[in-house]
Amino acid sequence: MRWCLTAVLFVALICSVRPDEEFPEPSLRIMAKSTVxxxxxxKGIFCKGQNLVEPIHWYSPSGKLIEERSTKNNRVFVERKIEDNGILVPLIIHKIKISDGGNWTCKSGNLSEVREIIVGEKxxxxxxxxxxxxxxxxxxxxxxxxxxxxxxxVVWYKDKQQIREKDExxxxxxxxxxxxxxxxxxxxxVGLYVCKVRQKALSHYTEKTVHLSVQHKPILxxxxxxxIYTNQKYKTEEVYAILNDTKNVxxxxxxxxAPTYRWYRRQNGFDGDPIxxxxxxxxxxxxxxxxxxLRIRDDSYYGEYRCAANNSKGMESIIFHVNPGxxxxxxxxxxxxxxxxxALTFNVTCSTCIFATGEEVSPDxxxxxxxGYILQLAPAKAGYPVDWDGAPEYRVDVEEANNTLFTVGPLSNGTVYHVRVRTRNAAGNSEWLEVADAKTTDDAIRLTATIALVIVTILVQLY
Incomplete structure (x- = not known):
């Protein structure tokens, strides 16, 4: 009876042990997250083994066995640690060198794993x-x-545009x-030059900026x-001025x-005394x-005026032909x-004006x-006359004859402005046309409109 009980217990013990507990599979793996x-x-690179029969060894890319730390071997060595769930053997490399790059092998018996180590210099x-x-x-x-x-x-850029040697x-x-x-x-x-440097394998990027200036003679x-005026020997420009008006050339x-300037009045092709x-x-x-x-008091003020710009690198000049306009x-x-x-947007029209049709200036x-036009806006102050002298002017260009809308700003919010407008051509400006006052909107109005829009959006989603 006692013999039967012993046999039953033995069979039960055998049956309760799983095959994987009887014959655990050995494993080996390198636990390096990064190899760059x-x-x-x-650096310490860990190799972990479980259920191993033979010890873990590390081998260099040249196949040399890495030994434990000693007085003669204190830069590249291994350490051995035993944990509850296996053996941990870290490969320790002090002051890693470029020559340390390559395939390092962790091995135990027939098991092995390889990691490529990339060593770079940023x-x-x-x-x-x-x-x-x-x-x-x-x-x-x-x-x-x-x-x-x-x-x-390495890539060079000038003012954010890549420089390609083959293109220029x-x-x-x-x-x-x-x-x-x-x-x-x-x-x-002249400009901003940037040398951009990238090492993709090291996930490294850096750059150098060079601010280049050039000493050069005047460019008119x-x-x-x-x-820019062309490099012709005699540079000229036609200028129009209005009689009994002031013209700025x-x-x-x-x-x-930086250059110095000299102005001359020319007569019969020769310079007079400097102005x-x-x-x-x-x-x-x-x-x-x-x-x-130029204050054009009579016809004698029309004619030729030469401007000469000069610095240590050279001199350039241009002749302005001042004509009646x-x-x-x-x-x-x-x-x-x-x-x-x-901002304020105005609709401005001029039925008697000639607008450009390919030529900037009419031949007549x-x-x-x-x-274009000049719009001047003066903030309104109760009880005070309009201060046009201190009011800013906004110059707008007529780019298309059919486009009559012009926006000016930035302006103060919730402010009433006195407004006047005049026309401009190559000779000068027309008389001012004073128009109705205009007012920018308040922040409160914008906020109210925004709240109303949000409410409408919510109601639409609900219904």
């Missing part, structure tokens, strides 16, 4: 914001010391060390159209260093322009077309093309 490392770092740019000045006609080199491993991808080989040359050479410098090369341009230049009256010639402090103020007619209809908290000086 930077030069100089200290690019470090010593000076990331540089100001540089070149000289017209010469070359300049912009450096980008992008030294790193893996070799980075006569202007740009990118050297093997990523230096950008700009040849035959001129004023158009039209301040209204922003068009503007001479504008781009130059480095130096400070009430007649006004030059901006930054040297960007000089204005000749017609005073434009004022608008014949102006009305308020729209208003918000910061007595009836010049209307190029």
């Amino acid at each position: 490392y930077n030069v100089g770092e200290i 690019v470090k740019l010593s000076d990331t914001n540089v100001t540089l000045e070149g000289e017209e006609g010469k070359s300049v080199k912009l450096s980008c010391e992008a030294n790193g491993y893996p070799a980075p991808v 080989p006569k202007k740009y040359s990118i050297k093997p060390d990523n230096t950008l050479e700009i040849k035959k410098l001129n004023h158009a090369d 341009y039209n301040s209204d159209t922003q068009m 503007t001479c504008s230049a781009i130059a480095n260093p 130096t009256d400070p009430d007649t010639v006004v030059t901006s402090e930054d040297g960007t322009n000089s204005v000749l103020i 017609s005073k434009p007619e004022p608008p014949d209809f102006v009305s308020l077309a729209g208003a918000n908290t910061t 000086p007595k009836n010049l093309t209307v190029i």
Whole structure:
């Protein structure tokens, strides 16, 4: 009887043990989340084993067995740890080197796992914001010391546009060390240059900015159209002025260093004495322009005037032909077309005006093309006359004859403005046409409208 009970207990014990508990499967795995490392770092890469018969060993990419730490082996070594659920053997690498890159193997008996370690050196740019000045006609080199491993991808940009050497080989040359050479410098090369450096394998990005200026002789341009005058030897421009009115003739230049200006009245093709009256010639402090103020009292003021802009790099001049011109007619209809908290929109028409049809100026000086309007807005103050002298002016251009809507701003919200408008052409301006007052909307009105819109939206969704 006792023998039978013992047999039953033995059979029950055998049946209660699962096969996987009797014969557990050995396993081995490397627990590295990342295998991309930077030069100089200290890294530990763990290899974990369970139910192993043989010990865990690490092997270098060259196949060398990595031993435990010792006085002779204190940079690359292994440690052994025993946990409740297995054995943990970390590979420790101090001051990791580029030469440490490659396939490292964790092995136990017939089990093994391989991890590729990528060791890189992130690019470090010593000076990331540089100001540089070149000289017209010469070359300049912009450096980008992008030294790193893996070799980075370097791209140069000028004013946010990528520079492609193959597109402009006569202007740009990118050297093997990523230096950008700009040849035959001129004023158009002034700008912001950015060297963008990327190492995709290291998820690393950095950049260097170079602010380039160029010393060059004056470049004359039209301040209204922003068009640069051609490089013809004799630069000229037709100017129209109204009798018994004041005409401002503007001479504008781009130059480095800033230029000085001289104005001359020309007679029979020759310069007279320089015009130096400070009430007649006004030059901006930054040297960007000089204005000749002509008070056309009679026909003798018409004729030729030469402006010369000069700096240490050279001199350029232009001759303005001042001709009799017609005073434009004022608008014949102006009305308020729209208003918000910061702007007013007006409908402005002029039935007697000639508008552009491809030519900026009408061929008839007595009836010049209307190029736009001037709107002046003065805040209304109860009990005070209109202060037109202190009121800002808004110049608007007529881009299409059929477009009569013009918006001005920014303005103060909830404010009543006195309004007047006049027409302008190449010779000057018409008389002012005063129109009805206009008012910008209040913030409260906008808020009320917004709340009403929200309520309507909610009601629509409910019903």
